[in-house]
Amino acid sequence: MAAAMVLLPGENIPTDKLPKPKKGKLTLGPGLQHTPPSTISATTAGSLQVDHRKAALWLEHAGGRYQPSVGDLVIAQIHHSSVETFSCALTPHTSFAILGQLAFEGVSKKTRPQLKAGDVVYARVSKASKWEDVEIECFNSATGKAEGMGQLKGGMVFDVRPAFARRLMMGTDKEGVSKGGVVVLEEVGGKVKFEVAVGRNGKVWVDSGSVRETVMIGHLLRGADEGGWDVEGQRKAVKKALRDV
Amino acid sequence: MPHATRPSTNESAFVLSALRENLRLDSRALDQYRPISLKFSSDPDVYGQTDVRMGKTRVICNVSCEVITPYSDRKFDGVFNINCELSPLIGAGVEIGRPDQAELLLSRLLEKSIRRSNALDTESLCIIAGQKCFHVRADLHVLDHDGSILDACCLALVAALQHFRRPDYEVHGEQVTVFDVREREPVKLTLQHQPFCVTTSYYDAGTIMVQDATLLEEQCREGEIVVSMNRHGEVCQIAKYGGVPVDALSVLSVVKQSWEKVKMMDSVVREALSKDERERDKGGRMKAELSAENERVMERPVG
Numbered sequence: 001m002a003a004a005m006v007l008l009p010g011e012n013i014p015t016d017k018l019p020k021p022k023k024g025k026l027t028l029g030p031g032l033q034h035t036p037p038s039t040i041s042a043t044t045a046g047s048l049q050v051d052h053r054k055a056a057l058w059l060e061h062a063g064g065r066y067q068p069s070v071g072d073l074v075i076a077q078i079h080h081s082s083v084e085t086f087s088c089a090l091t092p093h094t095s096f097a098i099l100g101q102l103a104f105e106g107v108s109k110k111t112r113p114q115l116k117a118g119d120v121v122y123a124r125v126s127k128a129s130k131w132e133d134v135e136i137e138c139f140n141s142a143t144g145k146a147e148g149m150g151q152l153k154g155g156m157v158f159d160v161r162p163a164f165a166r167r168l169m170m171g172t173d174k175e176g177v178s179k180g181g182v183v184v185l186e187e188v189g190g191k192v193k194f195e196v197a198v199g200r201n202g203k204v205w206v207d208s209g210s211v212r213e214t215v216m217i218g219h220l221l222r223g224a225d226e227g228g229w230d231v232e233g234q235r236k237a238v239k240k241a242l243r244d245v
Numbered sequence: 246m247p248h249a250t251r252p253s254t255n256e257s258a259f260v261l262s263a264l265r266e267n268l269r270l271d272s273r274a275l276d277q278y279r280p281i282s283l284k285f286s287s288d289p290d291v292y293g294q295t296d297v298r299m300g301k302t303r304v305i306c307n308v309s310c311e312v313i314t315p316y317s318d319r320k321f322d323g324v325f326n327i328n329c330e331l332s333p334l335i336g337a338g339v340e341i342g343r344p345d346q347a348e349l350l351l352s353r354l355l356e357k358s359i360r361r362s363n364a365l366d367t368e369s370l371c372i373i374a375g376q377k378c379f380h381v382r383a384d385l386h387v388l389d390h391d392g393s394i395l396d397a398c399c400l401a402l403v404a405a406l407q408h409f410r411r412p413d414y415e416v417h418g419e420q421v422t423v424f425d426v427r428e429r430e431p432v433k434l435t436l437q438h439q440p441f442c443v444t445t446s447y448y449d450a451g452t453i454m455v456q457d458a459t460l461l462e463e464q465c466r467e468g469e470i471v472v473s474m475n476r477h478g479e480v481c482q483i484a485k486y487g488g489v490p491v492d493a494l495s496v497l498s499v500v501k502q503s504w505e506k507v508k509m510m511d512s513v514v515r516e517a518l519s520k521d522e523r524e525r526d527k528g529g530r531m532k533a534e535l536s537a538e539n540e541r542v543m544e545r546p547v548g
Contacts, residue, residue: 077253093337118254156259205255211263215270 004047007059013040019052029058030069066091066162066201068128073149073169075157075199076136078119086115088123088136090201095133099123103137105146113151120157120205122149122197152197155207158218162202164225169198183231184220187238192217192245216241257465264453271300271459276502278457278509279393281400283517285408289525290426293409297401300459301391306401308383308409312423315371315378323370323378327355329385329398336390351395354484355385358399358440358473362481365406366545369435372414372421379411381434392459395471396510399442404514408521409434437545438475441510443503445470451491454499456506470496472503476511 005017018026018040028034031044042048046061068074068090076088079096087096099121104113115121127135138149160168167180185196194208194217204221208214220241224234252260260270267275279300286294293308315322329352331339339345344352359365370379383405385398410431414423446458446466455462463469468488473481480500485491 116254118251118257120253120255152255154258155255157253157256211259211266211268214259215263215268215272218270219272 004049004060006045006047007042008045009042011042013042013048013057017048017050017057019050019055019057023055025055027054027056029056031059031061032057060163062161062163064161064202068097068125068134068201070125070128072125072128072200073198074123074125074136074201075152075197075203075205076121076123076201078115078117078121080117081115088121090134090136097125097134097136099136099138103139103141104150105139105144115151120152122152122199122205124149148197152205152207155195155205156214156218158204158206158221160202160204160221160225162200165198165200165202165204168204169200181231182224182234184224184234184238185217187235188217188220188242191242212245216245252461252464256461260462260465261448264448264455269455270461273457275454276456276506278506281397281510281513283400283404283513285404285517285521292431293405295401295405295408297397297404299391299393299397299457301389302387302393302397303389304385304387304394304397304401306383306385306398306405308381308405310379310381310409310411312372312377312421313380314376315374317375319367320375321371322367324380325360325365325367325370326380326382327352327360327385327402328382329355329387331387331390331394334388350486351398354395354442354471354473354482355398355402357482357484358442359402362440362473363437364403364440366435366437370411373416373419377421381409381411390460392461392463393444393457395442395444396457399440399473400510400514403436403439403441404517406434406436407439407514407518435541438477438479439511439514440473440475440481441507442471442473443506443510445472445499445503447489447491447495450489451495454495454502456502470499472500474500474504474507476508478504 007013028040031042031046033041033043035041042059044059044061044063046059048057049060050057074090076090076097076099079087079089081087084101086099086101088099090097101112102109107113121138123136123138125134126137126141139146164182167182168185170180172179192208192213194206194213197205206214206217208217220237223229223237229237263269269275273279282298284296295306297304313324315324330341331348333339333341365381370381372378383402385402387394387398410433412423412426413429413432414421443456444458446455446463446469447453448455448467450467458466468485468491470491471484475481483496483500
C-alpha cells in the first residue's frame, strides 16, 4: 500500500481502490457508508485503509471524539448509582452509560459490588446504538469471568486521543513489530514494573509502585500522543526518561 | 446534558500524593509557570490584539475604541469596559450569554485588578469635558481552558492595552477633529501601572502552595488565593472566595511569591512589546519623526 488516500466527508471511493472480494462480500469498517447499488462514500475525514485479504475497507481518522461501539474495552467513571444500575461516564458531556450492578464476576443479589461515585472501572461495551443508552458490563457474559475487567484501584488515569488508544491496543504482528507504531509501554516495561489498562474512549490507567514512575509513564504517553513521536523517537525518549528517574 | 465530570478518585488521590512528594504531572516545580507565549496581530495597521498561550490555555484579547458622550456624572472621564467571555470551544458545558459562577468570578476579578486600580487613566481619555470622550473596550475570549485562565486573561489584557493606539485628535475651541490612522499616527494609551494576577492553589489544609495549576490540579484543589499586583510590589487586590481556611502568614508568603511571578510576567510582556515595535519599524521610518505627540510629563497633576 503506497501513500494512503485521504478522503473528506461525502467523497466517493473510486472503484479501482476497492479490493476484489472472494465470496462477493465487501466488509465496510468505521467511517464508510454504502448507498446502493454500488457507491461507497466517506462519512468522516481520514485516510483510507484497505485489507485485501479480508476484503475490508475502513477510514482511520485522528478524531478526538469517541463513539461507543459494541465490543470496545473502555475505562468508565461511576457518576452515581441507582437501584439496579450504576450510571457511568465514558466521555465528558455525553449521556451516561448504564452498568448493571450484577454485571460483575462473582456477585449475586446479596453481595453487590461496592462502587461509589468517582470510582473507575474497566468494562466492555455490550450495547451501543444511536437511540438507546449505551450499556457496559464488567465481565464476559458468555463465560461469566472478569477477564481483567472490574474496578481499577489506585494508580492514575491519563487522557489520550481515542485514535492513539486504538494504536496502543493494536498489538504486534508476526515479526514482533508493533502494528500501531507505539512502543513506549513495552520499552518502559522492560525496566519498570507497572500495570496498565487502555480504554478505547481515550483513557489509559497506569499503576506503578511509585508516583515518580507513574508520572514518567504519563509524560511518555502524552509525548507519543501529542508530540507524534515515531518509533525511534519513542525509544530515545524512553531511554532519557529512565535515566532521569 | 450532564456537567463536566469531576476527576475520578484515582486521579485526585494521585495528584495529591504527587504534590506531597513535590511532583507535578508535567514535571514542573510547584511554583513554576508554564512557558508563556504572547503574540500580537501581524497586521501593521492593527494595534491592541493579543494571543496568549500558557501551555494549553489560550486567551485572545482585542482592544478597540470609539468617540462617545461621557456619563453625566463623570464629565472629565472617558469610559473603559472589560468584557470577558468563555467560549464554547472550551467544552460542551459552556454557553454564551449564560455565565456560570466561574465566568462571573473571572469578570469580577479582572474588574477589580484593572479597572478599579486605575491601571488605565480614564481622565486621559477625555476630549472635551462633558461632551466628547473615548470609550475604550477590551474584549477577552478564552479559547481553551487548561487552568490559570485568570492569569492568562490579565496578561493578555495588559499587553493589549500597552500595545493599543487610539486615534490622534485636535481641539479648536468647540471643534474636535479626530484623525484617521492614515492621516496621523495613532497615540498610545496612558497606563499608570501594569497589574498582573497570580492565582495560587493550595492543598492539604494550606500547606502545599501551587502556582499556575492545570485544569486537573484546579479541580482537585481545596481553594485558591488570587493576588493582583504590579511589578513595584503594589498590591491591587487579594481575593480568596471560600475554600479551606488558610492562616495569615501563609497568605503573606503567597503575596511575596506572587511578586516574583508578576515581575516575570512583566518582563515577558515588555520583551514581546519591544520585539513587536522593532518589527513594525522595519521600514526604517523614525517613529519620533512621524508622531505628532509632544513630550509628555508622565506624573499625575497635583491636586
